[in-house]
Amino acid sequence: MLATLSGSMVKGRRVDWGGIILYLILTCFALLMVAPLVYLVSTAFKPLEELFLFPPRFFVINPTLKNFNDLLMITGASTVPFSRYIFNSLFITLASVSLGVVISAMAAYPLSKHPMPFRKQIFSMIILALMFAPAVTQIPQYLVIANLGLMNTYWAMIVPGLAAPVFLFLTKQFLDQIPDPLLEAAKIDGAREWVIFWKIVMPMLKPALSTVVLLSFISTWNDPGPAMLFTTSESMKTLPFALSTISGGTGVIAQAGAGAAAALLTVIPSIVMFVISQRMVLETMAHSGIKD
């Protein structure tokens, strides 16, 4: 009796140690990962005299909103107000996300549920397209956009990224594991394909579509690339592109704080998007495997 009791106690203690080490590793890594972000938050609220304090300080002592004010003042003095960059980014991101989601879902539906010819070949092509980055196609893309006369338009920054293979891939994989009988029942009812798609398939795809929303949002919101390639006018530039020009002048003391404020404003929406969608994203990613 005593032996088993002490045995279980030792075992209990050992499991505990394992647990402590586990949490210790996880927490150390978490701190390491979060530290740069914490510094960003802290810097965005630092008053001028704390920005160039010696010795350098990680945390803010007297937080202030002055940097956010400065941000409006600095860019107010240049030709384009800062709000214009925010508007451009918001508009392009919203358009890319909503169109991307619908297009991917529409393509995933027949590839997954219809006995159409070439579906295998088309899907293999999508897998092949997962294997390289869109960056390798940027030269011909640039030529296409230039020849279509789309330079300096919103279209140039929305359309090229819409048909992303990874969106179609994730949506199709998710749809694959939804059993067919539900759709069959609707077909027997005589519902048309378009009605089936909107009324039945789209609601079932919600987790996958949330994932596409998140991924599409992150890539459009954060990427300065399209604005760099396809625009020459200041009023068409997006937030990340404008940011690279603000923080470019690090020599100017006042801009260091404003730069951090702008950076913080850029980072927050992505985090909010993930917090909202995380449960559905993980549900989708469970089916992300490539089974050949």
Add this chain to the structure above:
Amino acid sequence: MSEVSVETKVSEQARPLRAASKLKVLWADIVRNRVSFYFLAPFMILFLVFTIIPVLTAFGLSFTYFNILESPKWIGLSNYRLLFIDDDIFLKALGNTLKFAVVTGPLGYAMAFLLAWLISQIPQKYRFFYTLCYYTPSIASGVAMTVVWQYLFSGDRYGLLNYWLLKLSFINEPWQWLEDVNTILPIIMIVSLWMSMGIGFLAFLAGLQNVPRDMYEAGAIDGVKYRWQELWYITVPAVKPQLLFGAVMQVVGALNVFSVSVELAGMPSPLYAGHTILTHLHDYAFIRFEMGYASAIAVVLFCMMVGLNRFIFKWLGNKE
């Protein structure tokens, strides 16, 4: 089986007719399924215009001299010869990219899997907190984070790293982290690793959470005693499809290094210490407008990505 033998018996004369009727059957099949193609059309048209045609065009342009103003002139393999024999800066960029990929690819991949596995070992209610901590860096705008890196790796005493290293007397004078050719590439690697817990990490995490419980119970009966045995013999095979997806994403990401280098080290970086294949491409395409030469660079990068991924498919794909 019987169909195959029938087909081989068909005489030579009947073949064209058969092919024609086959096409007809296929066409009828397409017409019958036209609604499916309508659904597919928006994606496929955009995919054709902005992915397939650009890939083919890049291959075509890589054999030409093309400066946008004049029409492309065919010059055969000259671009490739120039690239691999005379362009020392390209070779430097290639070397940097490979060094970067060899370090961050496997390390980022292993880190993502290990952290996802550790998270899957703790109770559900605590998982989200850690997931958020690890995933957030990968979705934080790279441009925005430059503010932080410029402070952390600043070359003067005000830089946090220099301050602490001086204080602990590891160094005697401030080190120019982002200007010194020896530290540019390592810092690009560190920052990239920090941002690397992305879509692959989420795929691992989701896969690991969905390994059926009974597989572990069956494993315990079969004599699995330790956690590492469980991990190696049960967990890894169960999440193999996610591992393959993560690997593909990792390869593309590792060879796609561009923005981190430009944001940290500038373009061109000091003595090209942070130069990569993509910065070289960008330089020739959008600064010098030598589109033919830049296309050759794009083709080389394309072949590296697809080639390496094909290899990984053979290696990780279903062997059994």
